[in-house]
Amino acid sequence: MQHTRDTNLFAVFFSLALHAAVFALASHDPFGFRSQPTEKRKAQIIYLAVLPAPPEAETTIDQKPAAPSGSPTKPDNTLAQVPVIPVSSAVTAKQPASMAAPSPPTAEEWAFAAKYTNKNSKGYRYGWGQQVRSMMGTAVEGPDQGVVRFRVEIAPNGTLAKLDTLWTTSAVAEQLARQAIENMSPLPPTPTGKPLIFEKTISFTPYAVDGPPSYQDDCLPDTPVFRNPFAWDGQSLQVRPETAQNAQFDPQALEACLRQLPLDSIEAEMARDQRVMERWGQRQ
Numbered sequence: 001m002q003h004t005r006d007t008n009l010f011a012v013f014f015s016l017a018l019h020a021a022v023f024a025l026a027s028h029d030p031f032g033f034r035s036q037p038t039e040k041r042k043a044q045i046i047y048l049a050v051l052p053a054p055p056e057a058e059t060t061i062d063q064k065p066a067a068p069s070g071s072p073t074k075p076d077n078t079l080a081q082v083p084v085i086p087v088s089s090a091v092t093a094k095q096p097a098s099m100a101a102p103s104p105p106t107a108e109e110w111a112f113a114a115k116y117t118n119k120n121s122k123g124y125r126y127g128w129g130q131q132v133r134s135m136m137g138t139a140v141e142g143p144d145q146g147v148v149r150f151r152v153e154i155a156p157n158g159t160l161a162k163l164d165t166l167w168t169t170s171a172v173a174e175q176l177a178r179q180a181i182e183n184m185s186p187l188p189p190t191p192t193g194k195p196l197i198f199e200k201t202i203s204f205t206p207y208a209v210d211g212p213p214s215y216q217d218d219c220l221p222d223t224p225v226f227r228n229p230f231a232w233d234g235q236s237l238q239v240r241p242e243t244a245q246n247a248q249f250d251p252q253a254l255e256a257c258l259r260q261l262p263l264d265s266i267e268a269e270m271a272r273d274q275r276v277m278e279r280w281g282q283r284q
Helices: 002-028 107-113 118-134 171-182 251-260 266-279
Strands: 146-154 160-168 196-204
Touching: 107 118, 118 146, 118 171, 118 196, 146 171, 160 171, 171 196
Parallel strands: none
Antiparallel strands: 146 160, 146 196
């Protein structure tokens, strides 16, 4: 019993002595766990000196040194001097576009227009506008060009009964058109023998041409005018209008209309195609 107690005490003292020795060695050993302070790096300052470029030897094509005889020649990589072509400072002014006045309708065209009653005397209306434009002269690009739209009333004997300007984009174009209408020679009587009322646009521009109309579809029924069925003025009774139906021609009226149709001309078809292309923004 006494021997076991002595053994335990010896083990305790030995453990304490071992820990003390380890602690002492760790506190005084230079390779211990203490972190050594690192020395700070000194800042290094670098100075750069920019030296001027050496002067280049000025050589021209005529002053090249001659290569010694017998030595191999090397390809010349220098750029050849390109002669400078002087550009004239005077710039030619752009000539404004212009378009001469079209020729007036011929006697044959007026004879046809005086008998054509379809589509509110379509031929007569076109002939009147062509006659006015031919008397207005050459259209030149500039502030005087423009478009004017009239509301016209022609008496049964062919004389002008009333003329109203609906709108215009040029006072000069309106003045020239009115002057041409006042000086217009007597026209043939209207095809129906009644007053002819219509609206006509006269274009006094260097790019618009009012070509001859096409008559091939004049006997077809008119397309019904679209009206918004939901439109309401806010006061009257809301009544949805009925959908308009295509008008049907009487057989006798259709036969009379077909007899008036002229032969299709190449000029009329070309003018129609040009109007369609301009409508969709494909001008040539």
